[in-house]
Ligand SMILES: CC(C)[C@H](C(=O)O)[C@@H](O)C(=O)O
């Protein structure tokens with residue numbers, strides 16, 4: 001009796017659609033070696049879907065997605081400045097709604113400089129770390145408001161909401177992860193200025209780290225962290241930080257480790273009460289959409305994380321090994337289309 | 352009759368003290384060519400002063416500083432983890448208090464890759480831009496609180512406060528600055544997630560840009576901005592952003608343009624109702640303090656900005672030209688002490 005992995009596919013908009021097809025090719029090639037099969041269920045969602053149907057994310061759709069074992073997510077977002085999208089936030093109503101509804105409190109974003117590929121930091125730069133970004137609170141809470149909008153007296157507030165519960169569980173995850181790696185954890189915040197939430201993070205850090213004497217912990221302010229990331233990326237093993245700082249640092253980490261075309265991520269619900277969601281860090285990039293210009297590698301590496309998560313780490317590793325080989329040979333093959341990269345990686349997985 | 356420039360000097364802690372001496376040498380050398388003189392008044396403040404006297408910043412001290420034409424600031428902050436500093440925030444009570452009390456709403460941070468010095472981005476990288484960081488609101492407001500601190504039910508909020516008044520004046524400053532440069536302005540925010548403050552920034556941007564048809568404006572999310580900064584820093588001319596994003600992006604900008612040892616800044620009150628304050632972007636670096644290891648260049652370049660601001664741009668330019676020459680010849684001279692770098696730049700200014 002073989003297992004079936006039920007995957008909800010939300011390819012979304014723009015290049016999200018192109019790269020997700022390639023991630024599925026990689027999944028299909030990798031699953032062939034396992035005593036398991038994959039059943040996909042497509043959910044058409046995103047800016048285009050909203051413009052056609054008016055749906056952002058119906059409750060019934062959310063419930064149907066909740067039935068899946070995992071979600072493969074492409075990217076969502078329409079053309080910037082489209083007036084029909086002015087009054088909605090696809091990001092908030094769809095992507096962030098999924099992360100919050102499915103309590104995906106660990107946003108896991110590995111960053112590694114692949115030997116075969118250039119880094120903007122030069123040939124000798126080395127980096128192999130993971131950013132654990134909190135995914136369900138902080139400045140992403142949506143709290144706040146705009147008073148007297150459109151007038152010279154307008155005031156807008158934005159409330160970052162942080163709980164001991166939320167900080168503790170993500171810190172524990174990061175400590176546990178550090179234990180499986182080089183046992184070094186860097187907590188990033190801005191506790192010299194954001195004194196309220198900073199004090200909470202510091203308190204929880206002190207409490208939890210006492211339980212992990214084998215893990216070396218340090219702390220950096222977020223501004224200083226950007227300096228270390230570009231000057232000494234090799235110093236990092238696991239970084240844990242809040243939702244907003246994590247958003248910023250993971251794009252920076254992607255940029256210095258071969259570019260955002262390689263940056264994979266998992267929005268994890270470690271309790272497995274809800275499906276976890278795997279998506280490339282990049283967006284829908286409407287400017288290059290439909291032109292076969294997107295690098296599907298980030299989506300393919302996200303699919304590998306999906307396989308790890310559903311208990312098939314050997315299959316995940318198979319994808320990663322194929323990607324490594326593909327990257328190593330990039331110089332030899334010249335510019336390839338999205339499809340060609342996807343096919344080449346799928347072929348390497350199969351062989 | 353010659354003018355006297357009254358400068359309040361807050362050298363502060365750690366390397367702040369070492370680099371401020373060098374900035375004063377540069378000021379003295381540059382002012383000698385002008386029909387003007389400088390009167391310094393020292394204010395001993397910072398973590399060390401707090402530990403000795405209990406003063407963070409008395410109202411009377413603030414009033415005395417307010418009498419000056421400009422403030423030369425070094426850096427403040429004690430040794431991280433010092434238990435005697437646990438319950439105070441030197442940053443909030445001193446540095447941020449000065450920025451807020453003196454309504455220094457423009458935090459001006461130029462970033463330039465000097466031809467003579469290496470960038471982590473490689474030999475060919477080019478960058479010459481200015482970040483205009485809002486200095487008096489946003490997440491730096493201090494609003495928020497901690498409820499049930501120390502318990503498993505703790506909740507901490509941090510409120511970013513943004514006003515049309517505050518956003519408009521800093522945007523106008525940035526537009527005016529862009530007009531004196533390459534007429535390209537990039538607004539950075541995160542309006543797809545921080546929808547309340549993001550809507551305010553977008554509204555003010557739309558209103559103000561209509562008055563500056565000659566300036567080309569674009570918008571980037573802060574996460575994407577970090578990617579562009581490391582991959583295409585040459586694309587930027589003037590960047591304007593909020594207090595927290597500006598804090599992060601200016602450290603990153605410093606790191607890619609020769610390091611934080613060169614990054615100067617001005618906390619400007621453009622109305623001249625209060626003194627403006629000039630400080631290196633770096634901190635007090637207690638780990639290397641007193642060892643003559645700090646590069647005083649950032650402090651010296653901040654002093655040049657001070658001269659510009661008090662109406663002596665020729666003197667400011669004299670300092671910058673000397674620094675450029677010093678940087679150009681760095682390879683030839685080997686490692687120098689803080690004093691030696693300061694002396695060498697002062698000598699170039701004088702000659
Ligand atoms: C699209 C946006 C809402 C999202 C975020 O801010 O989390 C993206 O930048 C990311 O990092 O996944």
Ligand SMILES: CC(C)[C@H](C(=O)O)[C@@H](O)C(=O)O
Nearest residue numbers: 192193223442443446598632
């Ligand atoms: C020391 C700290 C309060 C300060 C800030 O966050 O503004 C510093 O990082 C800076 O950039 O000047």
